[in-house]
Structures are given as structure tokens and as C-alpha cells.
Amino acid sequence: MAKVGSNTGNQTAERVYSYYPGCSQLATAEEYDVSARLVSRKLGIELRELEDWICCGASAAHSTDHWLSLALPAHTLKQAEEAGLPLAVPCAMCFSRLKFALHELENKETRDIVSHIIEKELSTAVAVEPMLKILADESLPIPVVKPLSGLKVACYYGCLLVRPPEVVKFDNAENPQTMERLMQRLGAEPINWGLKTACCGAGVAFPRLDVVLKLSYRLLSLIKASGADCVAVACPMCHANLDMYQKDMKAKFGEKLDLPVLYFTQLMGLALGFSPKELLLNKHITNPLPMLRKKELI
Amino acid sequence: MQDTKAIIPEPASSLLSFVQSNTGQNISSCYQCGKCSAGCPTAYAMDIGPRQVMRAIQLGLKDEILGSSAIWLCVSCQTCSVRCPREIDIARVIESLRLLSQAEGTPPAQREIAVFHRAFLQQVRIFGRLYEVGLGIMYNLRSGHFFNNMNRLPSLFAKKKLRLIPQRTKGVSDARRIAARVKKLESELK
Numbered sequence: 001m002a003k004v005g006s007n008t009g010n011q012t013a014e015r016v017y018s019y020y021p022g023c024s025q026l027a028t029a030e031e032y033d034v035s036a037r038l039v040s041r042k043l044g045i046e047l048r049e050l051e052d053w054i055c056c057g058a059s060a061a062h063s064t065d066h067w068l069s070l071a072l073p074a075h076t077l078k079q080a081e082e083a084g085l086p087l088a089v090p091c092a093m094c095f096s097r098l099k100f101a102l103h104e105l106e107n108k109e110t111r112d113i114v115s116h117i118i119e120k121e122l123s124t125a126v127a128v129e130p131m132l133k134i135l136a137d138e139s140l141p142i143p144v145v146k147p148l149s150g151l152k153v154a155c156y157y158g159c160l161l162v163r164p165p166e167v168v169k170f171d172n173a174e175n176p177q178t179m180e181r182l183m184q185r186l187g188a189e190p191i192n193w194g195l196k197t198a199c200c201g202a203g204v205a206f207p208r209l210d211v212v213l214k215l216s217y218r219l220l221s222l223i224k225a226s227g228a229d230c231v232a233v234a235c236p237m238c239h240a241n242l243d244m245y246q247k248d249m250k251a252k253f254g255e256k257l258d259l260p261v262l263y264f265t266q267l268m269g270l271a272l273g274f275s276p277k278e279l280l281l282n283k284h285i286t287n288p289l290p291m292l293r294k295k296e297l298i
Numbered sequence: 299m300q301d302t303k304a305i306i307p308e309p310a311s312s313l314l315s316f317v318q319s320n321t322g323q324n325i326s327s328c329y330q331c332g333k334c335s336a337g338c339p340t341a342y343a344m345d346i347g348p349r350q351v352m353r354a355i356q357l358g359l360k361d362e363i364l365g366s367s368a369i370w371l372c373v374s375c376q377t378c379s380v381r382c383p384r385e386i387d388i389a390r391v392i393e394s395l396r397l398l399s400q401a402e403g404t405p406p407a408q409r410e411i412a413v414f415h416r417a418f419l420q421q422v423r424i425f426g427r428l429y430e431v432g433l434g435i436m437y438n439l440r441s442g443h444f445f446n447n448m449n450r451l452p453s454l455f456a457k458k459k460l461r462l463i464p465q466r467t468k469g470v471s472d473a474r475r476i477a478a479r480v481k482k483l484e485s486e487l488k
């Protein structure tokens with residue numbers, strides 16, 4: 001758990017984490033990193049970015065090279081262990097790779113081999129937590145200044161945050177509720193829908209866009225039919241798949257979706273009073289601003 | 299499950315025992331209920347689905363499995379593993395088959411997906427982190443789909459989505475060293 005400052009008993013006791021942004025969050029998904037940092041600071045959470053961190057290897061290492069897929073995240077786990085703080089991770093893919101590595105490292109033989117590769121003695125004594133869990137912590141007060149009244153949100157978790165449960169140890173694999181409860185605290189109205197942990201097509205958009213279009217359209221059309229105004233996500237891959245290709249979906253399936261897809265941290269940021277500009281709401285391919293204006297939320 | 303083993307011919311049991319010992323999963327216990335294929339998001343695009351992959355392992359149909367598109371179209375979403383009534387970690391089994399197919403030099407049935415993974419890791423070896431623009435360029439060059447995603451560039455530029463300059467990290471030397479040491483270890487293991 002987070003290190004709690006000396007002022008225990010105070011509700012806003014200081015929470016300090018090491019922070020692993022992950023590659024995408026400093027590039028195409030910059031708005032996730034920016035909003036996560038803004039919101040954290042506002043809530044009294046200190047994020048200390050690991051120095052000179054490297055890529056987790058994502059699905060590329062995992063699909064093609066067993067030892068590399070453990071050694072790359074192990075490098076980060078070691079950094080976190082040395083920093084002596086729990087590790088906060090916004091990206092669901094990074095989170096999943098780090099958790100899988102931790103899980104595998106519980107096996108002594110595996111741990112010895114990976115320690116040999118990275119030339120450092122590994123332990124499994126490091127806590128890795130998704131940004132969603134940290135920011136949705138119900139013991140943490142959220143000073144909402146602009147409730148998201150009347151905003152119907154479809155919370156979408158995707159695969160990696162919640163599966164497999166024995167590895168990620170977070171919420172529920174089939175019907176998670178963390179994001180819904182958070183949205184309610186922001187004054188928004190989470191909708192009920194059936195595919196919130198179904199797959200969006202993950203990382204195959206380059207080689208097989210057809211697969212991503214089919215799977216992501218299945219999600220968006222159900223969300224649309226369920227009456228949501230927007231989608232909340234906690235993963236840069238889910239975001240890209242749902243946000244970037246809505247025009248392609250219109251061409252292929254004939255349905256105009258126009259469904260804004262926002263990071264949950266951006267919705268928190270709005271409720272906390274940050275401006276659309278600060279939250280980089282202008283970076284999405286499907287523009288959320290007209291909808292937010294209509295709802296009088298900006 | 300000893301009885302089943304007794305009726306399977308020798309080559310079949312060798313693939314079966316290889317995968318079982320490699321993954322720690324009891325594949326013989328699969329009773330073909332089909333729940334894995336029913337929930338698999340990409341099964342519709344695979345030549346054989348996860349349930350058939352499991353049966354093929356039991357039967358020792360190695361070439362069919364290693365040459366299948368299933369092992370490349372699996373996106374490791376873990377749905378099958380979470381739902382299997384026999385508690386088989388199917389995603390892990392498929393992962394080990396994908397690795398086996400590469401170790402044996404089987405041409406990937408989904409060449410573009412394999413090319414994409416390699417282009418991704420190349421960026422990590424060069425920069426220590428993913429450089430998305432570099433990945434796009436390398437993927438297009440290596441896959442031969444030179445104009446892939448080109449029509450998207452104007453909107454990506456307009457929204458300042460693309461970071462044109464690679465991220466810098468001193469960790470790049472660590473990433474390279476790790477990649478080199480993995481390579482060395484893997485050649486020793488062979």
C-alpha cells in the first residue's frame with residue numbers, strides 16, 4: 001500500500017507512489033498521462049516518475065520472446081523495488097505485463113534466470129497498482145466542483161485490467177464496478193451494458209484493421225444503443241481502437257456513431273474543475289467538445 | 299486420464315507432453331465443451347478455433363497447429379482461460395505454441411502480425427522505448443504495405459497525436475543489454 005505520511009488521522013494523508021507512465025502515454029496517449037498527473041496532484045497523491053525507465057515490451061515481446069517478455073518488465077520492477085514505493089501504472093497493457101512478470105517471478109527457478117538476465121537480484125516484494133484503483137479509492141475524498149450531472153457514461157474496462165484475476169488481483173473479471181462507482185461520485189450516470197470486459201481487438205490494428213473494426217464496432221454500437229453520451233476507458237489501446245476508427249466503421253457498417261471516448265482521468269479532471277485545454281480534450285479524433293457543451297459541462 | 303494416454307499413438311503423446319510440461323496445463327482434461335471458442339473474440343477469423351487447437355494437441359496434429367492462423371490471431375485477451383470449466387489456461391497454451399512455431403521456423407500463417415511484433419521490438423532495441431512513428435514506418439516497409447495508415451496522417455497531425463521525435467532515455471543501454479543477454483541465453487538453451 002501507499003506510504004502514508006506522518007499526518008495519519010488526517011483524511012488527506014499524503015500518498016506517494018513511484019510512477020511508470022509507459023511509452024504511449026508520452027506520445028499518442030499523452031492526454032492520459034497529463035490528466036492522470038493533474039488529477040493525482042489535486043487529490044494529494046504524489047507521483048514520482050521512475051528515472052530512465054524502459055518499455056515493458058507489450059504484446060510484441062509477450063507474443064514472440066518468452067524471456068524478453070519477463071526481463072523487460074523485471075527491469076522496471078527492480079527500479080520500483082529500489083525506490084521503495086508502490087508503483088502506479090496508468091496503461092492497462094503495461095500494468096498487465098508488469099503483473100504477469102511478478103506472477104511468473106514467484107517461481108524461484110524463473111526468478112533466478114530473469115535475475116541473471118538483468119544482472120540484479122529480483123524479489124517479488126513490490127506492489128503494482130493500476131491508476132484506476134488508486135484514483136477510485138473510496139477512502140480518498142474527491143473535491144468535485146463541477147458535477148457531471150446528466151452525463152451518461154459507458155465504463156469500458158477491456159481485457160487487461162481485470163483478467164486473469166489470479167494475476168491482476170483487481171475488481172471482477174466479468175462484471176467490474178470500480179469505474180461505475182467512481183463515475184457516480186463525480187455526479188455522472190454510469191449505464192448498464194453487457195460488454196464492458198469484452199475485447200476491442202487490442203494491438204492488431206496495423207496488421208488486421210478489419211478485426212479491430214469488427215470488434216470495436218460491436219462495442220460502440222451496443223453502447224450507442226444503450227443511450228450513453230460517451231465512453232470512459234483506462235487503456236491507450238482501447239482508446240485508440242474506439243476513438244480513431246469511427247469513420248471507418250461508418251463506411252463499413254453504415255452507422256454514424258459519433259461517440260466520444262475519454263480517459264476516466266479526463267472525466268475526473270472535468271469534475272475537479274480543470275479546463276478542456278488542460279485535459280487535452282482537443283486531442284481525440286472523435287471530438288468530445290460539442291457533446292460536453294450541449295450537456296453544459298464546459 | 300491415464301487411460302486416454304494409452305490409446306494415443308507415440309507422436310501425439312510427445313507433442314501433448316511437451317505442451318503440458320511447458321505450460322503446466324492438463325490438456326488431456328479438455329472435454330471439448332467449446333466454451334473457449336464461444337467467448338473468443340477472434341475465433342471468427344481463425345482457421346481453427348481454441349477448442350480445435352486443444353483437440354489437435356491431444357491428437358498430436360503438430361503441423362496443423364503450428365501452421366494455423368489461430369496462434370497468431372489470439373490476442374491474449376484471457377477470456378478463454380478465465381472461463382474454461384476444466385481450468386485450463388488456454389491463452390498460455392496458445393502462447394507456448396506460438397513460441398514453438400517460431401523456434402521450429404514454421405512460416406507464420408499471419409505474416410503481417412509477426413512482422414508487426416518484430417518491428418515493435420526493433421524500436422525498443424533502438425530507443426529503449428516504443429517510437430510509434432518509427433514503428434509505423436518499419437511496419438509498412440517490412441510488410442510491403444507501404445501506404446498503410448497514410449490516409450490517417452492528416453487527422454493525426456491536426457490533433458497533434460504524433461510525437462515525431464523519439465523519447466530519450468538513458469535506459470536504452472539497459473534495454474539493449476537485456477535484449478542481448480536474452481539472445482545469448484536462448485542460444486545456450488537451444
Ligand code: SF4
Nearest residue numbers: 328330331332334382
Ligand atoms: S473451455 Fe476448456 S474444456 Fe471447454 S473446450 Fe475449451 S479448453 Fe476444452
Ligand code: SF4
Nearest residue numbers: 338372373375376378
Ligand atoms: S486468449 Fe486468445 S484464444 Fe483465448 S479468447 Fe482471447 S483471443 Fe481467443
